[in-house]
Amino acid sequence: MDFNFSEDQQQLRDAVRRWVDKAYTFEHRRAAVKAGGFSRDTWAELADLGLTALTVPEAHGGLGLGAVDAMVVMEELGRGMVLEPLAQAFITGAVLGQFAPEAVQAQWLPRVAAGESIVVLAQQERRARYRLDRCEAQATRNGAGYAVTARKSIVPIGDKADAFLVPALLDGQQALFLVEASAEGVSTQGYGTQDGSRAAELQCNGSPATLVTTDGLSALELAVDVGSASVCAEAVGVMEQALLTTADYLNQRKQFGVAIASFQALRHRSADMKMQLELGRSxxxxxxLQLGQPAETRRRSIARARVQLGQSMRYVGQQAVQLHGGIGVTDEYIISHHFKKLTQLEMTYGDSLHHLGEVSARMRETAGVME
Structure with a gap:
């Protein structure tokens, strides 16, 4: 099996890396955080690069590329800790492409691909505790359409989005709906998040909605798995940059007349950071690679990956701060932002303890038994 990236994937990586290095410097990011944590102009730049169209089918104006291409992009965006949640475009493309009626696809996917409409997943409820099968939102039939009443939390750029993918119970069964931000009864309350990005509380009060699918749980599981794979890739980019920044600091900082990178204890800790990075990368x-597998296999694989990535993110983030000493916790220095980003990513779509429970629950009776 060939594990190398294709030439097209390498070119894609290079293009995104050049954009991050040139257009998304640390100073640019700090200014974006102060401006609210999201920029339509930056989203338009991502669209101009073709990134919002990356996984949208070609029939709907997209590039029709796959999960590995999305992973490459998210790694590079992670290097710059880009605030704009491009993963939401990947989630929307996957869910609408696999579950929505053709008319809904034709209406929304070209707009998502062009970057004209931002559709985000709004699934988190206060009592759910990361459980996807727990849903209190309600949907009713309203003439020829549907109406949704729901309260969702921590919706990515919720007060800036154009529409939401909202799970709600329809006749006692979880379904998935698309609710436009401009619909009657929709209100949002935005706020900044720990890593400098933006989220919102979403309230729908009998809001008109478009039915995406009555198999809402399966669609939601796919959405969260795509999001989790994006979290993994983004975290790899953040960890890689944190390690490089730490190595540069150790080579520049001197004690007793020599660079502290020469101290054996610090060299060992740097090596452990590199090991955790590579475990997370693999x-x-x-x-x-598992996103295209059947749902049960995919869910089990994603949970396994998130357990390791959670361990890697926590270790690399903590060591990076500690090896920098006091400067590592200052807002003016980039490593503190790496730490905050990794901390928030570790809890996105379920923290490590939740995913460890998922791995345990999905273990087969023959786990660990050699046949």
């Missing part, structure tokens, strides 16, 4: 590859 499991990120695993997660992306």
């Amino acid at each position: 499991m990120s590859y695993y997660a992306s």
